[in-house]
Amino acid sequence: MFKHLKSDFPASIVVFFVALPLCLGIALASGAPLFSGVIAGIVGGIVVGALSGSKIGVSGPAAGLAAIVLVAIGSLGGYENFLVAVVLAGIIQIIFGIVKAGIIGYYFPSSVIKGMLTGIGIIIILKQIPHFFGYDSDPEGDWAFFQVDGQNTFTEILDTLNNISPGATLIAAIGLGILILWSNVLSKKGKIFQLIQGPVVAVVVGIIYYIMTKDHEVLSISKDHMVSVPIPEGISSFLAQFSFPNFSAITNPQVWVTAFTMALVASLETLLCVEATDKLDPEKNVTPTNRELLAQGTGNIISGLIGGLPITQVIVRSSANIQSGGKTKLSAIIHGFLLLISVILIPTLLNMIPLSVLAAILFVVGFKLAKPSLFKKMYQLGWKQFLPFIVTVLGLVFTDMLMGILLGLAVGILVIIIKSYQNSHFLHIEDKSDGMHRIKMTLAEEVTFFNKGAILKELDSLPRDTYLELNLLNTRYLDYDIIEILEDFSFKAKERNIDIKLISKRGIVENPSSYIDFFEKRPKSEKSLS
Structure with a gap:
């Protein structure tokens, strides 16, 4: 795990700077004590980071649960009663992991996952515009389109134009310039610029x-535009920030309803983020989803016991980790320790960080998630990929994360129903071992994203030193999701010394260099692989 420390440590610092204001903002938006968000970030980094099988995923308090938390604290009669529901939600998540419910994440099509990433990227940019210009009337965690104060994302941006802070805007522009210069120019000039990350410099x-500039009449930045970490006066005041569950509320049926709701929503959000981060991962690692549920459940139990918010794996911090060069789970763990150390030792220094600089960092993260080239690529893949993708994007931007994903999934299923007829979903494996592993894998006549879990399981279970004959002679329709699985598997096949012979009506290919190029470069008039 320490082999990639030189990559993981700088990435952990970037994740720390991204996570800190999000932890505080989500706590504020949830109507919870500010320190509860920091606790969740620390537990998500250290505990979940250590137990998770994800190499690049980062966990912490999630904006997607803020509305549930806000309502629950009021309806359950206080924050201590709510913490009981957090602990119970963690236990339920562990049960989900034991019964292997993690496979649910594989049944979401690739177009929806990419739409989720793109939509989150757009939301990050839109929500950070007020902070970029020094207009911070709403908490960082207010991520829904329609906000609790009657505003929406666009009216909030329009109000920003009348409330621009010159000092905050100037340093945000300088910070953004540093990030662009570092990423596009300086990082290619020498190792020192790769070791020291642009966001840290910003x-x-x-x-x-x-x-x-703190005494300057025009360029100074007010306290409202700065990071705001609680400053303890001593050990006793620091420990006083922790809250503990009131387990006498465990007999309240509403506590159990809240716990199950949080466990379900947090598990679904985690599983979707797991698949999304695996797609972003340049190493194409596959996260064990059931182990992830066990790790998340353990994290929520500990977070609830010491006064923290509920935890999920979160795409904003995970994508920042990937884009900053994180290689192993050590970056997530270190970021958790940095949160812990910083709130104990240097809260005053943290409160000197302008929120507008952090907004500039998140601008870059959001742009990398929602690049215009991705829209073009999804459009070129055809309407069966583009429609669920764009519906998911719009759903996320104009409603919330879960609703956007559900809308995209509904459209994806509708597309399959319209364009596909019922087919035999089977995967036939024929073992022709004669002193070596010779496997013949025959795919069905039509293979859609519903078959992702079964195919992925079979490919991952292939032993080393295998000769795989992949027969697609009878396959008339191969979903793009399956092509991506084959593309990712070819990367791991080289490491496991697995040779692949691809047989289709288009020809026989040994160890294809790109499955996407092989299947997608054909006349538009072709209706099948033949």
Whole structure:
């Protein structure tokens, strides 16, 4: 795990700077004590990071649960009663992992997952515009389109135009310039610029700017536009920030309803983020989903016991980790320790970080998730991929994460129903071992994203030093999701010394260099693989 420390440590610092304001903002949006968000971030980094099988996923308090938490704290009669529901939700998640419910994530089509990533990228950009210009009337965690104060995302942006803070805007622009220069120019000039990440430099410059201009009449940045970490006066006041569950509320049926709701929503959000981060992972690692549920459940039990918010794996921090060069789970664990150390030792220094600089960092993260080229690529793949993709994007932007995903999934299923007839979903394996592993795998006549779990399981179970004959002679329709699975598997096949012979009506190919190119480069008039 320490082999990639030189990559993981700089990435953990970036994730720390991204996670800190999000932890505080989500707590504020949830109507919970500010420190509860930090607790969830610490537990998500250290505990879940250590137990999870994901190499690049980062866990912490999730904006998707903020509305549930806000309502639950009021309806259950206080935060201590709510913490009982968090502990119970963790136990339920562990049960989900034991009964192997993690496979649910494989039944979401690739177009919906990509739409989720793109939609979140757009939301990040839109929600950070007020912070970029120093207009911070709403908490960082207010991620829904229609907000609790009667505003929506676009009216909030319009209000920003009348409330621009010159100092916050100037340092945000400087920070954004540093990030672009670092990413596009300096990172290619020498190892020192790869070791020291651009976001870290932007934050340091932001602190220096605040110190130098804090007495300036025009360029100074007010406290409202700065990170706000609780500052304990001593050990006793620090420990006083922790809350503990009131287990006498466990007999309240509403506590159990809240616990099951949070467990279900948190598990679904985690599983979708797991698949999304695996797609972003340049190493194409596959996260064991049932182990992830066990890790998340353990994290929620511990977080609830010491006063933290519920935890999920979160795509904003995970994507920031990937884009900053994180290689192993060590980056997530270190970020958790950085949160813990910082709130104990340097809360005053943290409160000198302008929120507008963090907004600039998140601008870059959001753009990388929602690149315009992705829209073009999804459109070129055809309407069966583009329609669920764009519906998911719009659903996320104009409603919330879960509703957007459900809308995209509904459209994806509708597309399959319209364009496909009922087919035999089977996967036939014929073992022709004669001193070596010779496997013949024959796919069905039509293979859709419903078959992802079964095919992925069979491919992952192939032993080393195998000769795989992949027969698609009878396959008339092969979903793009399955092509992506084959593309990702070819990367791991080389490491496991697995040779692949692809047989189809288009010809016989040994160890194809790109399955996507092989299947997608054909006349538009062709209706099948033949």
